[in-house]
Amino acid sequence: MKPASPKLDLGIDRALSVPVYLQICHRFKTAIAQGHLHSGDRVPAVRGLAMELNVARGTVEMAYRILADEGYLQVRGAAGTIVSSALPVSVSGPARAGKPPPATSAAASPHGSGAPKPYQLGLPAIDAFPRKVWNRLVAHRLRSGDASAFAYPDPAGFWPLRERIATYLGLSRGVECVPEQVFVTTGYRATLELVLRSLASPDDAFWFEDPGYILARRFLLEVNARLVPVPVDAHGISVERGLALNANARFAVVTPSHQSPMGVTLSLERRMALLDWAKANGSWVIEDDYDSEFRYAGRPLPALKSLDQHDRVIYSGTFSKVMFPGLRLAYVVAPLSATQRFHEVSASMNAGSPYLLQASVTDFMAEGHFARHLKKMRLLYAHRREITARALSEVFGERLSINLPPGGLQMAAHFVDGTDDAAVADRANPGGFGEQALSRWYMAAPPQSGLVLGFANIVDEDQAMRRALELKRAADA
Ligand SMILES: Cc1ncc(COP(=O)(O)O)c(C=O)c1O
Structure with missing residues (x-):
């Protein structure tokens, strides 16, 4: 009823x-x-x-x-x-009043919402998450009757989780930090908000990768940040071009491990150049390390933050890829010099993240499920990446050039014949494919036509082929 x-x-x-x-x-x-x-x-x-x-x-x-x-x-x-x-x-009355009109593809979140779509971006393998273990951990916390569950959570995050994150980052990402520097947020946009409120002034310029993560771009534009689009090539963001465009920018927002959306890795030379610039200019580098845990060729690269000798990098991570995005749990490592400021801002800006989820994630990590899950997913995603790319190349032939990414959960593919990618994405998405038009991720650089495709939910070769054929039909329509 x-x-x-x-x-x-x-x-x-x-x-x-x-x-x-x-x-x-x-x-x-x-x-x-x-x-x-x-x-x-x-x-x-x-x-x-x-x-x-x-x-x-x-x-x-x-x-x-x-x-x-x-x-x-x-x-x-x-x-x-x-x-x-x-x-x-x-x-x-009218059918269910108050329902907003559906968002257009160009304006909608690239991650979508609701039931997962086969090529949906940013979504880990929903079928492979250890739900029984997770449910047990959540239920255990729920039953424990811990009084903390009923009180206001710490706006900076659940302390045992901050400790776990600090340890994990040290061991796995080469990021040396103390738990006091770790702030739990409800996702990357909340992280950006915390960073901006803590450190930015109204006129600050931001280097922003071009093409770059569309949601971060929208958020920054929404808060009137002055974006300086800096071109990306096969070695990541061009620091040289950044210097030429605006050497005095106060921030650089980058995805060094797995550039979003192109998938390239920021070269060591550029990492050093970026850090040198930040030190000389007193600028901040926001390192968005959203899916670096998954690396298919060679060992996972240490984070840019691990090279940061002068406390200029603000490291941002998330549980969205290594666990699942419905959690809405992410974290940011504040620079040591700004930890007190982050603390004050986080205390006045938000009311914290739900205790139950933070405590359950802590248990998931403490009991070793997190490490086990990551290990399993690396193998699974390597396979899914390969079958997805193979099916697309078989179906599209030379028309689509695929950059097989060395890591992450998504790949970028270019239409070499100038196919209108936005039209393909608009035609395909009502049917629920979830892929994105690459050209929409550009700001000032000449846009390439192509598709950005998540592959973590392509479960077998048969599905990979069926999806590729459907996509081809949308491209040919
Ligand atoms: C480039 C990039 N940064 C950050 C994130 C993490 O976002 P959140 O923690 O809000 O889920 C994503 C998610 O897909 C992403 O693609």
């Missing part, structure tokens, strides 16, 4: 000359006409509503009787009162 609509506003005005029971009738009729209440929706019980409105039960009973007589409500005794299933057309 459907609950009463939370949008029902029954504020009563006793100063009006209209009797209260008629005001109640009027509010119900309006809610139905405006589509906030629908046929079959349950309305509040008489006693509950009377208490809520601070009126006598008889007043509400009278209103309900009138509404039932007029055909708006159906009284079903102990089964409760519902909005009539046979409302006259003239009074029934």
